[in-house]
Amino acid sequence: MPLVTYVEAGGIPHTVDVAVGENVMRGALNNDLPGIVGECGGGLACATCHCYVDEAWLAKTGGPSSQDETDMLDSTSAEVKPSSRLSCQIVLSAELDGLIVHLPETQY
Numbered sequence: 001m002p003l004v005t006y007v008e009a010g011g012i013p014h015t016v017d018v019a020v021g022e023n024v025m026r027g028a029l030n031n032d033l034p035g036i037v038g039e040c041g042g043g044l045a046c047a048t049c050h051c052y053v054d055e056a057w058l059a060k061t062g063g064p065s066s067q068d069e070t071d072m073l074d075s076t077s078a079e080v081k082p083s084s085r086l087s088c089q090i091v092l093s094a095e096l097d098g099l100i101v102h103l104p105e106t107q108y
């Protein structure tokens with residue numbers, strides 16, 4: 001399974017296995033990691049799964065996957081950056097093994 005590293009806003013990293021086909025938000029929740037809420041369960045209706053894709057991975061993850069994701073990013077509590085994504089919209093593939101995402105200071 002691909003490894004994903006979630007780096008808390010304070011700098012603490014957590015590396016976990018996330019199954020291919022699963023999304024990055026669910027990977028955090030399934031492993032009880034702090035920093036991602038995922039209130040709407042991946043329905044693009046909450047923006048509490050905001051993350052910043054590590055610069056080294058931006059080319060592989062690409063930008064927002066839809067206009068709905070872009071629109072919902074306007075609702076995040078933390079600063080939106082060029083690397084901002086809603087983690088429920090990043091689906092793991094073998095190509096993303098080693099993915100690193102940084103978590104914002106707040107999701108509310």
Ligand code: FES
Binds near residue numbers: 025047048088
């Ligand atoms: S979990 Fe609600 S938008 Fe991602």
